[in-house]
Amino acid sequence: MPALTTNSDGKNTGSPADVPALRVVNLRKRYANITAVDDVSFTVSRGEIVGLLGPNGAGKTTTINMILGVLEPSGGRVAIDEIDIARNRALALKRANFAAVYAQLPGNLTVSENLRFFGLLYSIPGLRARVEELLEEFDLVRLRHTKCGLLSSGEQTRAALAKALLNKPQLLLLDEPTASLDPSAAQIIRERIKSLASRDRCGILWTSHNMYEVEAVCDRVLFLSHGKVLLEGNPRTLPGEHGSASLEDLFIRVAREPLSHDVGAEL
């Protein structure tokens, strides 16, 4: 993993095509006696969908929170579009966005009010037109005046994704975006997100416990356990490479494996 090389503004001067959407270098988070994230390094390229997998408590959400700047790492660095978030938080976060089941849009504002509110937070130029575009794209036009708290799970997910795309992010973080959706709604959302990566060259970091979904969507996966990256590779070939019948079997083995330094090698 190459070290970050940035100028005084925390911005890499390399060509945009070479610049990864996300670079995480030796990231650590320690609380008193617990190490939640332990020396994690990875990149997400433009147009790539990377799955961050692991059992509950593996450190996935902690990693995402550090990438979003709402949790200070104990060590290591995070760069979005090669802008160091610790040095230039606002500029880095202008190029990222997220949607998570545990961070729903305020339920007491309507869909369009929420999009305008967040659009201003991200200083979106031509906000009115951008909001209309997203309402159309996510089939929210008829719900524009409905309070988000009154939407169904699927509609709330679509509204959260519309908010997450307001700033046309270089990096999109999705923490279990389809967790509360029925299979049909989940499939529609997956297709939309896949087209985002291919059409807009957006780098996507995706967490999910649905291995079928991960196999269908992700170009690459990282298995996290006890705060460490144990495995990394193509979700369609990785199970075979490690003697597992499916990604789900591999997940279960990783989740139940006691942590040791060479656990990745054993698998």
Add this chain to the structure above:
Amino acid sequence: MNLRPIAGVVLRQIYLLRGSPVRVAPMVSWVAIDIVLWGFITRYLNTVSGSGHDFVPTLLGGVLLWDFCTRIMMGVSTAFLEDVWSRNFLNLFASPLSISEYIAGLVITSVMTSCLGLLAMLLLATGVFHLQFFSLGLPLVAFLMVLFVFGITLGIFGSGIVLRHGPASEWLLWPLPALLSPFAAVFYPLSTLPQWMQAVAHGLPPAYVFEGMRALLEGRPFPGALLLQGTAVAVVELLLAVYFYGRVYRHAVRTGLLARYSAEGAA
């Protein structure tokens, strides 16, 4: 500081007020009840005292100014609590919004909401109880500014306490003005208080304001020294409150409190 994110914070509060008359009603009704209650008390005191002393400016004027200060504080705190209640911290602070922009948005919101309360109080106090509020001229504006700054200080400090100790600690916030009012000497001269209470009062800008206002009403020369002292204490305390809030925010980012706040908000 970028103006668009500040406008976003203010716009969110405007949306909430526009869509909910129950949020607007208390801004006017509580202060109106205070003015009516104290208006009749002063009328009664004027008839029974026999001293010829007019209680309207001292008592009703005092109530009006103290309520103004309290409303400013409530304006900041309530705008902040709207984000606590709707579990919106993760969405807010994972955006490019800076903490200074957020506070600026809360303060502007408070100015709008408390002006509404001030207008209601002035209409009632001057129209029904013949309070000659503007007869004091420019010094009144100067003293109002000191109360305004102190109200902002209390609001920021109270919001910091809630951020540090969790949503349930909002119950520490509401009684704050009542706790301070005996020391602020709203209705009586500072000399009425015992020595230890006078010592505490010297740390409270409203004590200088009310002492100064009484001097003006009694026809004594303009109390420039009191105004200067009150302004100095108010400015120092405002800076301390902003510093305190910044420290609490950094602590919340370091310890993961900010990231966990959404989950705790639901508890």
